[in-house]
Amino acid sequence: MGANSVIAGIGQTAFGKLPGRSTVSMNIEACGNALTDAGVEKDAVDGLLVKVPTSRVEMMYGQTLAEAMGLEPRFGGVFDQGGASNISMIALASMAIEAGQCDVVLVSLADNPKTGTRQAYEKSWGDAADFGWSSVVAGYALIARRYAHEFPGAFDLFREIAIACRAHGASNPEAQLKLPLDAGKYDNAAWVVEPLRRDDCCLISDAGAAVVVMSQRRARDLGVAAPVPVLGFGQGNSSSDVTLRHDLTQTRADVSAETAFHMAGLSPKDMDCAQIYDCFTITVAMTLESYGFGTRSELADLARSGGFLCDGALPLNTSGGLLSETGMPGLQLVLEGVRQMRGTSTSQVKDAKKCIVSNQGGIMHTHSTLILGQ
Amino acid sequence: MNSAGPQTPQEAHVAALEEGRLTFQRCSDCGHAWLPARHECPACWSTNHDRQEASGRATVVSWVVFHVAFDPRFKDRVPYNVALVDLDEGPRMTTNIIEIPEGEDIVGRRVALCFQEDMGRKLPRFELT
Structure with missing residues (x-):
């Protein structure tokens, strides 16, 4: 059971507004920091996987980045699954290493929608554009409305999710938004696309992050100081456009988690903390349910009792998540999972030994899950 | 064409x-x-x-209200709604509901097709029945 790979190093850029920086430049900074963290030289890298930048889609971006890094990777390219790409690439790296295709893989993500264009998040959608159908947030709002129809306690749960993520962001000096949230501020914030309010929505950020993946044996041979074992991973893709999805409040996150839990030989009760993709609060509510952490009512009860806070029963997004640390689509959650396993988080969960991380993309089109251990 | x-x-x-x-x-x-x-x-x-x-008879699956006009053509129209409806024949489509009473949850409500001239074309919108 489990993979034979580890995350040997993590790196990131500053989060926020980074004018004048290309995605290539941010990817290189993040990769450089990840290699330094792992204590590994650039020459050891023979795999490079990178998420296609959302703000400006470029053909052959993986090769553009490799050229700028002076690398000729044996194994490399771009993965295009939206925010799910990060964990999917870590899984792909692990499988490629296991299959003898490469030894040391950089997995990287950078995007600059804050100084660049937000077009990808605000665009109109095909023939429905004449009805005013546009933006990513509206897709999630459509899901949230249906969810609230099915579960009247929805907004209490959404509010507690936002409050917990913002509390953890406030404790993280690297976070883009360090402003704690309370119930009054949440309830009084403006609608963006009803029923989602401002604080239900993630930040828009320029940012980059990277991890170094290698086998446990390789990490030992190279003397990596703090390798974090990859215990399991999985994917599940609902794929269809949100407006055509058979059941708006179900995705394939359940299949993704089931695959990862099976691979790791673990279950939800074994997890000490959860880093759950929080592009919008609704995403967290649905993911935790799909992962088997409780029914909607049980999750609402857990939230109300402070269960998502650092000292709660299920500490959530302990570096602030997309709602507070950075809106970058997902790799920061893996970095925080690694820090929790190393015991170096700014909201460290006591004796944390297992962490689950979720990534997802589009409007719940794609989903990937990672389980980290010690 | x-x-x-x-x-x-x-x-x-x-x-x-x-x-x-x-x-x-x-x-x-x-x-x-x-x-x-x-x-x-x-x-x-x-x-x-x-x-x-289509018969024009349908059921509301979900709907949202835009308070921000991401599409500049809609800047004088906010707040406006966009809805998903299931036609009785099965297909699902995106549309607008012509009028939603304030504070009402219209998920599951029955609606009927009503073409309106807008955006330089005939738009298939729906009204609550």
Whole structure:
């Protein structure tokens, strides 16, 4: 059971507004920091996987980045699954290493929608554009409305999710938004696309992050100081456009988690903390349910009792998540999972030994899950 | 309209809308009915299908209210709604509901087709029944 790979190093850029920086430049900074963290030289890298930048889609971006890094990777390219790409690439790296295709893989993500264009998040959608159908947030709002129809306690749960993520962001000096949230501020914030309010929505950020993946044996041979074992991973893709999805409040996150839990030989009760993709609060509510952490009512009860806070029963997004640390689509959650396993988080969960991380993309089109251990 | 080649399924759909008819495709092999227009049946990949006219009766699946106009054409229209409805024949489509009473949850409500001239075309909108 489990993979034979580890995350040997993590790196990131500053989060926020980074004018004048290309995605290539941010990817290189993040990769450089990840290699330094792992204590590994650039020459050891023979795999490079990178998420296609959302703000400006470029053909052959993986090769553009490799050229700028002076690398000729044996194994490399771009993965295009939206925010799910990060964990999917870590899984792909692990499988490629296991299959003898490469030894040391950089997995990287950078995007600059804050100084660049937000077009990808605000665009109109095909023939429905004449009805005013546009933006990513509206897709999630459509899901949230249906969810609230099915579960009247929805907004209490959404509010507690936002409050917990913002509390953890406030404790993280690297976070883009360090402003704690309370119930009054949440309830009084403006609608963006009803029923989602401002604080239900993630930040828009320029940012980059990277991890170094290698086998446990390789990490030992190279003397990596703090390798974090990859215990399991999985994917599940609902794929269809949100407006055509058979059941708006179900995705394939359940299949993704089931695959990862099976691979790791673990279950939800074994997890000490959860880093759950929080592009919008609704995403967290649905993911935790799909992962088997409780029914909607049980999750609402857990939230109300402070269960998502650092000292709660299920500490959530302990570096602030997309709602507070950075809106970058997902790799920061893996970095925080690694820090929790190393015991170096700014909201460290006591004796944390297992962490689950979720990534997802589009409007719940794609989903990937990672389980980290010690 | 593509004058250089045969009409695509989407062009046929739009042409029917311009005649005030809301149509969908139904597979001649497996019976599946769908929107938006496609070359292949998404259930069985058959290319044998008919274009049929919808009865105009539908049920609301979900809806949202835009308070921000991401599309500049809508900047004087906020707040405005966009809804998903299931046609009685099966296909799901994106539309607007002509009027939603303040504070009402319209998920599950029955609606009826009502074409409106807007955006330089005939738009298939729905009203609560």
